[in-house]
Each structure stands twice: as C-alpha cells, then as structure tokens.
Amino acid sequence: MSDPRFLIPEVSLCRTISYAGGLVAIGAIYLASAKGGLALASIHPSATPIWPPTGVALAGVLLWGYRIWPAIFAAAMIANATTAGSVATAIAIATGNSLEAVVGAYLINRWSGGCNTFSTPNSVAKFALICVVIATPISASIGLSSLAAAGYIKQTNFADAWVTWWLGDVTGALVIAPVIVLWGSSHYPAFNRNGFLETVGVLATAAAVGLIAFSPLVEQTPSRDPLGFLAILPMLWAALRLGPRDTATVALMLAGITIWGTLAGGGPFTTADLNASFLLVLMFLISITVPSLLLSADVEIRKKAEESLRRAQVELERKVAERTQELELANAAKSRFLAMASHDLRQPLHALGLFVAQLRTPLKSRERTKTIEQIDATRKEMDEMFNSLLDISKLDAGILTPRIAEFPIARLLQKIETTFDQATRKKGLRLHVRRSDAWVRSDAMLLERILLNLVSNAVRYTLRGGIIVGCRRRGEMLRIEVWDTGPGIPDNQKQNIFGEFFQVPAPERNRHGGLGLGLAIVDRLRLLLNHQIDLTSTVGRGSRFAILVPIVDEGVTSTAPVVSPLPGAFAVEGKVVLVIADAQIVQEGTGGLLGKWGYSVLSTGSDEAALMRVAQRQQRPDLIISDYHLASGKTGIRAIEQINAAFGSSIPAILISGDTSAEPLRDANERGYILLHKPVDPMRLRAVMHELFRDHGG
Structure with a gap:
C-alpha cells in the first residue's frame, strides 16, 4: 500500500x-x-x-x-x-x-x-x-x-x-x-423532446431572420431595411418560452450574422464608414440583448413561482388526502372502540345482574359470601377497564408530565411482588422477582405503571408455569425484563399488540376481561419517558418484554417513605361529611357507605341545597365530597367555593367525576383539590379521606 x-x-x-x-x-x-x-x-x-x-x-x-x-x-x-x-x-x-x-x-x-x-x-x-x-x-x-x-x-x-x-x-x-x-x-435536466424541438425551432428562426435581414446573400434595398426589426421575434420567443440561456444563445447567433453581413456590405447598418457601421451594429445588439435578458429572467422567476405553487398544491392535496385518511381511520377506530367497549363493559354488567339476582334468592351463608366476593371481583374488573380508558384519555390529552428523578429500582420490584403474589398463587403460577440494587433515572410512578401493565398482562395470559421479573445491566442502561410461559405472540402480531383495543386471539379457556389497552398504555408511556422497549416471543413457549432505563450512581432518598395510615388510624366519630351529587342513587350509595364507616353525612343534590342544609345544621362540615358536574351546567368547584365563602374558611374537599377529559383535572389541580374518577374504589376513597383529615389536623 x-x-x-x-x-x-x-x-x-x-x-x-x-x-x-x-x-x-x-x-x-x-x-x-x-x-x-x-x-x-x-x-x-x-x-x-x-x-x-x-x-x-x-x-x-x-x-x-x-x-x-x-x-x-x-x-x-x-x-x-x-x-x-x-x-x-x-x-x-x-x-x-x-x-x-x-x-x-x-x-x-x-x-x-x-x-x-x-x-x-x-x-x-x-x-x-x-x-x-x-x-x-x-x-x-x-x-x-x-x-x-x-x-x-x-x-x-x-x-x-x-x-x-x-x-x-x-x-x-x-x-x-x-x-x-x-x-x-447550467444544470442540464433529462432530455425533453418537446423542449429540444422548440430550441431548434427558435435557433432556426433566428438564423432565418438574420439571413433575410442582415446577410449579404440578399440584395440590399431600401425596402429591406425595416426587416431588421424582425430580430426581436426570436429574442421574444426565447425569452418567453426557453429561458436566459437560450435567449443569450439567440442573441449571439444574431450578433454573428449581423457582423458578418455588415462586414460584407449587406444589411441595414452598412455605411461608407466601416467603423460607424459597426458602432450601429453594437448599439443594435445592446438594445435587443439586455431587454431580452431582463424579460427572460422575469419569466424564469414566474415559472419557478408557478412550479413552487404547483408543488405546494400537490403537497397540500397530499396532506389533505393523508389527513382525510387519518380521520377515516380515526372514525373507524372510534366505531371499533364503541363496539368493543360496549361488548367488554356489558360482560361484567351482565354478570353483576346475575349475581344480584342470586342475592334476591334464599342463600346459605357460605353461598352468600361467595356471591358477594364474585360481585366485588366483577366490580374490580370494571374498575380496571375504566382505569385503562382514563389512562388513554390522559395520554391523548397530553396532561401527563413526567417527573424525572433518581431512585432505586428495588422499590418497584418489591411493589410488583406484593401486588401480584396473591393473584399468581390463585392461578397456580410461580412469580419470581429477582432483586437489584441498581438506581435508575425515570419517573417512578409512570415506570411503575409500565411494569404493572406488563406483569398484569403476563399473569392474565399465562395458564401454567410462571413469571420472572429481573434486571440486567447493559452498559449505562438497566434492562428490566418480564418473562412469562404464556402462549406466545405470533410474528405477524408483534407490532399490532401495542395498538389500542387489540388482543391476541386466545382459546376459550383463556378468555379474560379487559379492553386491550394495557400494552397501548405501555407504548405511550415509554415514548413519554423516552425509554426503549423490546419484545421477544415464541409461540407456545412464552414471551419476554424488556424496557431499558438509564442507570445512575447510587444516591440517597430525599424523603423517607410515607406509611399510609390504617383505616382505623383516625377517629371518625363526630366528623361531618357533606355529599353533593345530582344523582339520587349516588347520594344514597355514598351516604350509606360513609355512614357505615362512622361519619355523619349530609347529602344534597345542588350547591343551593347544600348551603341550606349546612345553614340548618349550623355546623361546619369537616369534608366535602362533590361531583364535578352538577345540574344546570354548574360545577362542584363552584359549590365548594360558595360553602367556603359562607364559613369563611377552607374546607377539605374531594371532587369525583366520570369526565376523563383534561379540563376537570386541570381545574382541580389549579385550585388544590383532589379529583377521583368514577368508578371510585371504596378503599381508595377511604384512604384519600384519611389523608385529608391527617393533613388538616385530624
């Protein structure tokens, strides 16, 4: 070399x-x-x-x-x-x-x-x-x-x-x-037959005009002199149709013929003084060349502008077509969602109706307890479906903002083990969570939701064997893996499983509830966190999902973990709770549950009725629980603020809403209220109430 x-x-x-x-x-x-x-x-x-x-x-x-x-x-x-x-x-x-x-x-x-x-x-x-x-x-x-x-x-x-x-x-x-x-x-474009023929035509015309008007081949007479003005025709043709390059070429051709004719004694510029004749030729050439170049440049700009407009129009039409297709797909997805959600939500509703019918019949104590447990399990299934819809709604609305921090991954692994230990035991599966002392940088709550969805999906689809959750270090990244021995995912379905409302077809013995949103939520959350996710699966042998999270040096937690109080940690006797809901059934259900917990309950259907009740009672409520949307377009926020104004103090409040759009959550956050989405888990409601009482001095 x-x-x-x-x-x-x-x-x-x-x-x-x-x-x-x-x-x-x-x-x-x-x-x-x-x-x-x-x-x-x-x-x-x-x-x-x-x-x-x-x-x-x-x-x-x-x-x-x-x-x-x-x-x-x-x-x-x-x-x-x-x-x-x-x-x-x-x-x-x-x-x-x-x-x-x-x-x-x-x-x-x-x-x-x-x-x-x-x-x-x-x-x-x-x-x-x-x-x-x-x-x-x-x-x-x-x-x-x-x-x-x-x-x-x-x-x-x-x-x-x-x-x-x-x-x-x-x-x-x-x-x-x-x-x-x-x-x-010049940049020479691909050969164009029509353009080539037109160029040949204009050059031939220029040669013909030059020979007729200026060459010595034609006898010079006084009637021939005006023919020199014909030179402007090929110049205009070239300027208007062919561009600056061909315009300059035509001018050079006419210049050559004119100089030759004048030198030979022909043409309209011939005089007794050869130098004077040539000066006339020069003025003629200057007078036709410069204006023609100006005109050709102007035409070229217009052509480029027209071409740009044409391309812009084509691009606009393409974007309109794409947008139309997106809207059609969105409408189709909406129709598919309504059909699937209607079917999947009717299943637990249908089961609830059957269980309630059983409760209306004479049952033994053990049968009654079993039926109540089945009703509660069905309620939890519906709650899971609604939570999935709520998560998708939040992600679509763009109201989730990651809070990136450094934390030990061991916390999430422990949460996974605690959450799914009983569920896997009930199905006869083995759950093995391998410990790790690594620290990662991410949003702890959103990463937890990703892992919960992945493990939940594994538990749901796996009939025998078990689930393994573990971590591997890969350079500066921690690879958190979820293995299962489920049915596996066919290669042609590996991209589809991250779509909304998609579920891999399963045999009858593996039918389960859900809307097929778990992995769609996982995919959107990992995009929000900028984490990579990998999938490996073999049909009949199982699947492995892995998410890569940045590793950081071990740190020190800024705050000690808060231990939630037990349900009975606070005395509730004498606590007055004001419930505002325009639906009578919600008033009765909420009031009855709170009464069983030992609270004194005031139930009303509007902000005016609430003010009248507290005025009659002449006692300040310790807590307000209100629907976000009330009758006549009013909101629970307005009702809470009116009651606060009447008592001249800020009363702890909880808003409850079935509206999953961004506006209720944004309004509640701006005013410092807690918003829970229907259906609300009773234990979740009880924990939030105790937390508010604790924060406000018992």
Missing part, C-alpha cells in the same frame, strides 16, 4: 499541471478572439468595435475564479504587441484588460449574484450597469492613455477611438459573457 505522505506531492503536481493547462487553454481562446477582433479595427489598430475577448475574460473569471488573470494578461499582451505600439503599451493595455475582467467579476460576485446574475431582472440590470459604467471604461481609458502617452494616437482621434474601444468591450461583455456563463454553470 502506498504511503499517503508520498501521495501529497503527486496530487500537488497534478493540480499544478491542471492549472497550467487551464491557463494555456483560456489564453489561447482569448488570443484567437483578440486577433480576430483587431483584424476588424479601422479607426486605430488597437481600437476595434468588435472585441469578444472582454466577454471571454469576464466569463472566465466568473466561472473559474480570479486565478486565471495571468492567462488574460499574457494573451492580451501578445495580441497587442504583435499588432501595434510597443511592448510597454502592450503591457499597459494587457493590464487594463485584466483589471477590466477582475474588477467586473468582483463587482458582479459582490452585488449581482455571480454566476446567478442572469436569474432575476434586478441582477441582470446590475450586471449591465457594471459592464457599461464601471468595468469596460477601465480598459479603454488605460489602453488609450498609454497609446497617447507614447505618441501612437493623435489627440483628435482619442475620443472616437475611446468610444469605439468602450462600445466594443461593452458588446463583448453583454453578448459573449452571458452565453459562456449560462452554458458553463
């Missing part, structure tokens, strides 16, 4: 050779065009009205940079030294020609967009202004001043020679440079 250190000189040598070759090529082109232009000089050997080298030099510097100036200088010096004057005047003229190209290119790069100068009317106008007013006078002034100082031109001819020199350079810059720059910097 070659040593890279030896390749550096080779690369440098190749670049040097390439640079030298480029200079030679540009110099040769400049020299050939210069000798051709000087051959047409009549007023002075060094002052010619036809000077293409200005356009060649200006385009060369724009395309290849300022480093090509030596080629321009050398070629200009050789051309002038071999034509007239002396070596000193040739050097001065070459200096003026080089400065003309470098200064013009610098100003065009600085003010007019460089090689993109022909893309807008404004930049075309700046290009023309720079060429006419700033760049070309440099060459004419330096060149003729040096000739005059050396005595090679008379003072009487100086003005005419300067105008001739200047107009020759202007025409070279305005006619030759655009063609070279546009062809040298």
Whole structure:
C-alpha cells in the first residue's frame, strides 16, 4: 500500500499541471478572439468595435475564479504587441484588460449574484450597469492613455477611438459573457423532446431572420431595411418560452450574422464608414440583448413561482388526502372502540345482574359470601377497564408530565411482588422477582405503571408455569425484563399488540376481561419517558418484554417513605361529611357507605341545597365530597367555593367525576383539590379521606 505522505506531492503536481493547462487553454481562446477582433479595427489598430475577448475574460473569471488573470494578461499582451505600439503599451493595455475582467467579476460576485446574475431582472440590470459604467471604461481609458502617452494616437482621434474601444468591450461583455456563463454553470435536466424541438425551432428562426435581414446573400434595398426589426421575434420567443440561456444563445447567433453581413456590405447598418457601421451594429445588439435578458429572467422567476405553487398544491392535496385518511381511520377506530367497549363493559354488567339476582334468592351463608366476593371481583374488573380508558384519555390529552428523578429500582420490584403474589398463587403460577440494587433515572410512578401493565398482562395470559421479573445491566442502561410461559405472540402480531383495543386471539379457556389497552398504555408511556422497549416471543413457549432505563450512581432518598395510615388510624366519630351529587342513587350509595364507616353525612343534590342544609345544621362540615358536574351546567368547584365563602374558611374537599377529559383535572389541580374518577374504589376513597383529615389536623 502506498504511503499517503508520498501521495501529497503527486496530487500537488497534478493540480499544478491542471492549472497550467487551464491557463494555456483560456489564453489561447482569448488570443484567437483578440486577433480576430483587431483584424476588424479601422479607426486605430488597437481600437476595434468588435472585441469578444472582454466577454471571454469576464466569463472566465466568473466561472473559474480570479486565478486565471495571468492567462488574460499574457494573451492580451501578445495580441497587442504583435499588432501595434510597443511592448510597454502592450503591457499597459494587457493590464487594463485584466483589471477590466477582475474588477467586473468582483463587482458582479459582490452585488449581482455571480454566476446567478442572469436569474432575476434586478441582477441582470446590475450586471449591465457594471459592464457599461464601471468595468469596460477601465480598459479603454488605460489602453488609450498609454497609446497617447507614447505618441501612437493623435489627440483628435482619442475620443472616437475611446468610444469605439468602450462600445466594443461593452458588446463583448453583454453578448459573449452571458452565453459562456449560462452554458458553463447550467444544470442540464433529462432530455425533453418537446423542449429540444422548440430550441431548434427558435435557433432556426433566428438564423432565418438574420439571413433575410442582415446577410449579404440578399440584395440590399431600401425596402429591406425595416426587416431588421424582425430580430426581436426570436429574442421574444426565447425569452418567453426557453429561458436566459437560450435567449443569450439567440442573441449571439444574431450578433454573428449581423457582423458578418455588415462586414460584407449587406444589411441595414452598412455605411461608407466601416467603423460607424459597426458602432450601429453594437448599439443594435445592446438594445435587443439586455431587454431580452431582463424579460427572460422575469419569466424564469414566474415559472419557478408557478412550479413552487404547483408543488405546494400537490403537497397540500397530499396532506389533505393523508389527513382525510387519518380521520377515516380515526372514525373507524372510534366505531371499533364503541363496539368493543360496549361488548367488554356489558360482560361484567351482565354478570353483576346475575349475581344480584342470586342475592334476591334464599342463600346459605357460605353461598352468600361467595356471591358477594364474585360481585366485588366483577366490580374490580370494571374498575380496571375504566382505569385503562382514563389512562388513554390522559395520554391523548397530553396532561401527563413526567417527573424525572433518581431512585432505586428495588422499590418497584418489591411493589410488583406484593401486588401480584396473591393473584399468581390463585392461578397456580410461580412469580419470581429477582432483586437489584441498581438506581435508575425515570419517573417512578409512570415506570411503575409500565411494569404493572406488563406483569398484569403476563399473569392474565399465562395458564401454567410462571413469571420472572429481573434486571440486567447493559452498559449505562438497566434492562428490566418480564418473562412469562404464556402462549406466545405470533410474528405477524408483534407490532399490532401495542395498538389500542387489540388482543391476541386466545382459546376459550383463556378468555379474560379487559379492553386491550394495557400494552397501548405501555407504548405511550415509554415514548413519554423516552425509554426503549423490546419484545421477544415464541409461540407456545412464552414471551419476554424488556424496557431499558438509564442507570445512575447510587444516591440517597430525599424523603423517607410515607406509611399510609390504617383505616382505623383516625377517629371518625363526630366528623361531618357533606355529599353533593345530582344523582339520587349516588347520594344514597355514598351516604350509606360513609355512614357505615362512622361519619355523619349530609347529602344534597345542588350547591343551593347544600348551603341550606349546612345553614340548618349550623355546623361546619369537616369534608366535602362533590361531583364535578352538577345540574344546570354548574360545577362542584363552584359549590365548594360558595360553602367556603359562607364559613369563611377552607374546607377539605374531594371532587369525583366520570369526565376523563383534561379540563376537570386541570381545574382541580389549579385550585388544590383532589379529583377521583368514577368508578371510585371504596378503599381508595377511604384512604384519600384519611389523608385529608391527617393533613388538616385530624
């Protein structure tokens, strides 16, 4: 293998050779065009009205940079030294020609967009202004001043020679440079037959007009002179249809034919003075080229704007189609949800009706106890379904905000073991939770919900064997894994299981309650926490879910764990609870339960009735439990605040709502109230009440 250190000189040598070759090529082109232009000089050997080298030099510097100036200088010096004057005047003229190209290119790069100068009317106008007013006078002034100082031109001819020199350079810059720059910097699209034929058509038209109006092939008569105005037709065609590049090409073609015809004595510009004839040709070329380039740039902008609008319209139509499809899918999902939720929620309701019917019949004590346990299990199943719906609603509303902290994973593992130990024993399954002393960074409550859902799913689907929950360190991540020996998940269903309301088809003996939202909640929570989750499963052998959580150094807990008080930790005798609910059945159910717990209960259906009851009782309630939504569009928050205002103090309050939207939870949080969603677990309600009593001094 070659040593890279030896390749550096080779690369440098190749670049040097390439640079030298480029200079030679540009110099040769400049020299050939210069000798051709000087051959047409009549007023002075060094002052010619036809000077293409200005356009060649200006385009060369724009395309290849300022480093090509030596080629321009050398070629200009050789051309002038071999034509007239002396070596000193040739050097001065070459200096003026080089400065003309470098200064013009610098100003065009600085003010007019460089090689993109022909893309807008404004930049075309700046290009023309720079060429006419700033760049070309440099060459004419330096060149003729040096000739005059050396005595090679008379003072009487100086003005005419300067105008001739200047107009020759202007025409070279305005006619030759655009063609070279546009062809040298254009991006050539794929071949288009119609575009190619139209380009051929406009060039053929330009050639025909030039031959008819300007060539010596047609006899020159006074009636032929007006035909020169026909030259504007192919220029307009090219400007309106084909763009700046073809417009500049047509202008160059017409310039060549016009100069040839005038030199041969034909065309409308022929006079007795050849130099004057050429000056007329130059003014004609300038007058048709610059406006046509301006028009073509304006048309090009309009075409690009139309194309942008067309693309924007296509993109908008695509987005509308996508949005329409999303809405259709959302409607289909909504219909599917209503059908599935209706079916799954009716199952426990149907079972409750059957159990209640059994209670109405004479039952033995053991049978009655069993039926009550079945009713409670059915209630818990419905509660789980509603909690899943509530979680999805919160995630959709975007009201869950992660509270990232550092904590030991052992807490969650212990919670998993405590929560599912009895359930797995009841099904005859083995639950093994492997301890870990790792600390992680996440939201403890949301990560706990993820793990609870994963383990709950495993317990629900597994009929025999067991569940293992453990952790593995993977670099800076902790991999928390949940293994089960369930039926497994087919490969074609592994993506679907994280969708809403999806359940893997199971045999009749493994039917279970639920809405199929557990894994959908897991997926949304892990996205919220930015945790990765992996799934491996084999049909008939089981599944493994793994979630990756960042590991942190072991820390110290900021607060000691709070031990919840036991139900009987507070005395409830004498405690007055005000219950506000517009549904009579809710008043009776809540009042009856609280009464069994030992509270004194005041039940009302509205805020007005609540104020009347507490006024009659003349006793401040110790706690208010109110529905969030009351009759006549009122809210429980308003009722609580009215009662607080009547007593002049803040009474602890609990809001209960079946509305899972974001507004009730946001309103409750803003005012510092606790919001529980229906159906409320009685033990959950009792724990919250005791917590409020404890926080408010018993």
